[in-house]
Amino acid sequence: MDTMADPILDPLNDEQRVAVTHGDGPLLILAGAGSGKTRVLTHRIAYLIRDLAVPASAILAVTFTNKAAKEMRERLDRLVGKERLAELTVGTFHGFCARLLRREGPLVGIDRSFAIYDEADQRAVLRQAMADTNASERVFAPGAISSVVSSAKNELKGPADLASSPKGQLDRIAAIVWKRYDELLRENNAVDFDDLLLLACRVFETSDRALEKWQDRYQHILVDEYQDTNRAQYVLLRYLAGFKQNLAVVGDDDQSVFSWRGADVRNILDFERDYPNAKVVKLEQNYRSTQRILDAAHSVVRNNAARKEKKLWTDRQGGSDIVVMQAYDESHEAEIVAREIERLQREGEAHGTRDVAVLYRTNAQSRAIEDKFRAFGLAYQIVGGVSSVTRRAPRSSRVRASTRSVSGRLSRRPSSSRRSRGGSRRRSWRSARSSRGSGSPGSSSLSRGSSTSSSSEPAMRPI
Ligand SMILES: Nc1ncnc2c1ncn2[C@@H]1O[C@H](COP(=O)(O)OP(=O)(O)O)[C@@H](O)[C@H]1O
Numbered sequence: 001m002d003t004m005a006d007p008i009l010d011p012l013n014d015e016q017r018v019a020v021t022h023g024d025g026p027l028l029i030l031a032g033a034g035s036g037k038t039r040v041l042t043h044r045i046a047y048l049i050r051d052l053a054v055p056a057s058a059i060l061a062v063t064f065t066n067k068a069a070k071e072m073r074e075r076l077d078r079l080v081g082k083e084r085l086a087e088l089t090v091g092t093f094h095g096f097c098a099r100l101l102r103r104e105g106p107l108v109g110i111d112r113s114f115a116i117y118d119e120a121d122q123r124a125v126l127r128q129a130m131a132d133t134n135a136s137e138r139v140f141a142p143g144a145i146s147s148v149v150s151s152a153k154n155e156l157k158g159p160a161d162l163a164s165s166p167k168g169q170l171d172r173i174a175a176i177v178w179k180r181y182d183e184l185l186r187e188n189n190a191v192d193f194d195d196l197l198l199l200a201c202r203v204f205e206t207s208d209r210a211l212e213k214w215q216d217r218y219q220h221i222l223v224d225e226y227q228d229t230n231r232a233q234y235v236l237l238r239y240l241a242g243f244k245q246n247l248a249v250v251g252d253d254d255q256s257v258f259s260w261r262g263a264d265v266r267n268i269l270d271f272e273r274d275y276p277n278a279k280v281v282k283l284e285q286n287y288r289s290t291q292r293i294l295d296a297a298h299s300v301v302r303n304n305a306a307r308k309e310k311k312l313w314t315d316r317q318g319g320s321d322i323v324v325m326q327a328y329d330e331s332h333e334a335e336i337v338a339r340e341i342e343r344l345q346r347e348g349e350a351h352g353t354r355d356v357a358v359l360y361r362t363n364a365q366s367r368a369i370e371d372k373f374r375a376f377g378l379a380y381q382i383v384g385g386v387s388s389v390t391r392r393a394p395r396s397s398r399v400r401a402s403t404r405s406v407s408g409r410l411s412r413r414p415s416s417s418r419r420s421r422g423g424s425r426r427r428s429w430r431s432a433r434s435s436r437g438s439g440s441p442g443s444s445s446l447s448r449g450s451s452t453s454s455s456s457e458p459a460m461r462p463i
């Protein structure tokens, strides 16, 4: 590879360069998958430091997962050098809020040494709260109550708000349980994940002094995956951006898949209304896929009602045709997939099974496919999910293979494969977007008291 004259600006296309070199004021970078959004944010940070002499300590970059934060930091190390990044803040919303509360917690009645409860701890406290308030688990499952409470917290509501306009019996009961649940958390000097955001917002609501301090500290704020922010995150950003409004966000309204846990795509759609001086840059050149894939994707997403118009293009022409097949049921579907893989191998288009990836929408669907693969003697590996084989009975030996390119054959989903529990559907959205972190519910890297210093940041909120 040539040595480039300018590692920060040269590897960018024109639109990317406009976004990277934008000076002060709000910036909305609207872009599709694989168009270099993360690259733009990373290079913008480097540019701010090198060319606009913004101290790294005055920059806050928010990513969706700890893994993404780590990658961003590594890329920055290479662009501007480690020494100049020492006090840069890169982390998840939850990580940032935890850090903030380690300092400002007492303003909202939280001891600085608070513990952050993981999913299992939270569930135990919730059950206790249900028992204390005589809420029967047979009427409403703890999971149902927990998700009501979580959504309400992410909308910055309290038990009283829920009680005053309940949508039904579940809300009424959740409001009562919630009150007790929060009491128990506080008695244990603990917070849950949603509290991190909620309490951070409350700090700013409560204390002008704290607000000014943090607004002064951060001269520039950059946010990746903005389409997935929820109400609390939106409010937090408004607070932090203050009058300066040096807020740069990147997002793709077509990729918003987290609405079920409070992500509000309006945050991106309304950015120009909330920040009227916003500069808008669209990144429409895609670097990952061929034109045929982009056209197919566009013909699907263009039907979305609320979206910003954009159309991805690439200079990578060609690519194989997309084939749609119809199957009678999930077993037949799996057989079609297995036979297709055999054909690809026979005709030399795939070597072994490592060149083939199979995508499915819900984890439950893996069973039929795995059964067929084992019958056909095809080695496979489940990525970002749980094998139905392991689900049924743990096995010591694992079948393995790796995935490289995507060769998904879509068939119309037979109705019999639709009986999937809500939970597994949620997980599969996560596995479908494995860049968003991995692990199953409850596998958070956070545990009680694990975050005692500002340097250890919590994982992305487990779902
Ligand atoms: N201007 C560019 N020239 C060549 N490759 C690029 C350019 N911008 C991005 N890429 C490549 O495109 C891929 C997607 O970039 P990334 O920043 O991860 O996109 P996004 O965050 O939008 O999904 C990466 O492999 C990246 O190196």
Ligand SMILES: [Mg+2]
Binding pocket: 037, 038
């Ligand atoms: Mg990205």
